[in-house]
Amino acid sequence: MTVPPRWRVLVANRGEIALRIMRACRDEGLETVAVYSDADRHAPFVRAADQAIRIGPPAPADSYLRIDALLAAAAESGADAVHPGYGFLSERAAFAQAVADAGLSFVGPSAAAIAAMGDKTSARRLMAAAGVPIVPGSADTLSDSDAAAAIAAGIGFPVLVKAVAGGGGKGMRVVRHPRELGAALTAASREAVKAFGDGRVYLEKYIERPRHVEIQILADHQRTIHVGERECSIQRRHQKLVEEAPSVAVTPALRERMGAAAIAAARAVGYRGAGTCEFLLGADGEFYFLEMNTRIQVEHPVTEAVYGVDLVREQLRIARGMPMSIPDGPVTPRGWAIECRITSEDPANGLLPSAGTITWIRAPAGPGVRWESGVESGSEVTLFYDSMLAKLIVHAADRPRAIDVMQRALAELVLVGVATNIPFHRRLLADLDFATGAIDIQFLERRADLLLPADDDATTTRLAIVAALLAEERRVSRRTGSPPVSTGDLNVARSAWRDTARRDALR
Amino acid sequence: MKYFVTIGGRTVIVELDGEIVRVDGCQVAAQLEHTPGTPEIRIAIDGVATTVAVDARDRTLWRLVDRGSVREVVVEDERTRQIRLLAGAGKAVDGHAVVKAPMPGLVLRLLVAVGDEVTAGMPLLALEAMKMENELKAIGSGRVTGVLVRAGQAVEKGQKLLELGPLGPAIPLA
Known part of the structure; x- marks a missing residue:
């Protein structure tokens, strides 16, 4: 095998993930190029790079989302490759294509694979054809209640009546018994007319208390493998807050079934690199494909901890045409990992993003603790970007111990200058239901109390x-x-x- | 020294008497240690130590970061509290307010005149009392409608000093 060239990698991102990618580049012996907006001139990721190029004003639309500015920076710096990170342009097929057209390597899948998974409706069809389980439902809108009854019987109760134009729970009804179906259809349709001006509804299987479980995929030019699951059920408004690997709900047998489905999904689009198939996992152990994220995930470190891999280094290897370094054969998780996303969201102010200068950070350390941060003492937190400041990841022998280590690490963490969601994490980790793993994607809807500031007399005193x-x-x-x-x-x-x-x- | 500390709507009285700390009358052993070069403080209370960080502070408002929580804390000594309570006694200002002397003293300076517009926190008058200079501040916005004392005048506790009224309707431009 020929020795791959020493690459210069432009990181088309900011914050903690840009720094994470640059560290992986260093570890792989590659050079790095940072691009930054005016708001990030002094950010840690800019200093970490061999070269740094300004690409525009703070607003993402004027900087990190500008394909022309990024390609100009790549040309100016003599970059060989572009790593998109997550968010921003990472899942824009047009960006992957533009990078390829400029004669550079894109650290990620092909533009075609991104496009195939990007259109959620066509992706579902593609997945169904590939034998990946999807949430059963009526493909088309319902014409009358007799047709609906037949479809519902086929899907099996409970079913969910959903508005075609829907969103935010409007025009949505859970139906547990056939005799309730007619009334639910009428009500949902009426509600949908009021909310969206479109009364069309369709049916979908209602999954009771589903967990969000996703499978990590790696594919090089020869092999497509899965690297186990992550559970991300602790979400607020579809924003993940805490992730863990493995999942309490996944047995080795289920892991292999879900892994096989994720591999089939990746193969169906000719996937290359690191990607993630998101599934809903029902209480009955049935799982359904939601979507595939064609990029590195925020929560990738929990997988890295329990499988002893470096997913970003594998991305870089694969992009350079090298085989992944993970040996053939089944992989087994070792111990338990948990990640807490530390965001600048103020619990005392309805969890709205807070801005300001971080005057002081003391990051936690010690056995089993990993701190991935885009900020440091002196960093300015603006409202231009995502509110996630850092990720705290712990790894221990089992879940109870991982919870203990996370509690210890959160207690060590001192962050002064902006309000954060650290108190939420401390309450969640002390919660009995969380401790038993009795979680699902509606957990935080039921337990909104965990999001609110709590006070006790001892603290006040x-x-x-x-x-x-x-x-x-x-x-x-x-x-x-x-x-x-x-x-x-x-x-x-x-x-x-x-x-x-x-x-x-x-x- | 007696301090009134208000956190989240609850006021705790902390008395520091030489070496003794009393919280709402109960004696506790408290030890506070700064960490040089950092905003971190180690506080040990009855042998239990925790870390608290001091974020920002002005005269009475402190922001403490405790186990990840940002807590706003108002600390007043007895005199400051009394001044505030008395100055705030004629709260109105949306309507009418009278600023009274919180303690016997000497008017040092008048900082406003009749007709002046004032906003919350704006100093109105400097009063010397107990050999300390105190600025009485407006608790809301309004207009000075009456000045009842002059500089150099000695005043009794509770004596009326200033009268405030609401801001009149804006004068139309056309």
């Missing part, structure tokens, strides 16, 4: 003491003319209160 001691310290330092103890900035003098406390201890 503790903080009151802190505040009073700080105020007293300031008063004393003012009176004595000694330099003020300013904990707000980073030049901290000795605690005036400490001396008192020391005397206290001696008593």
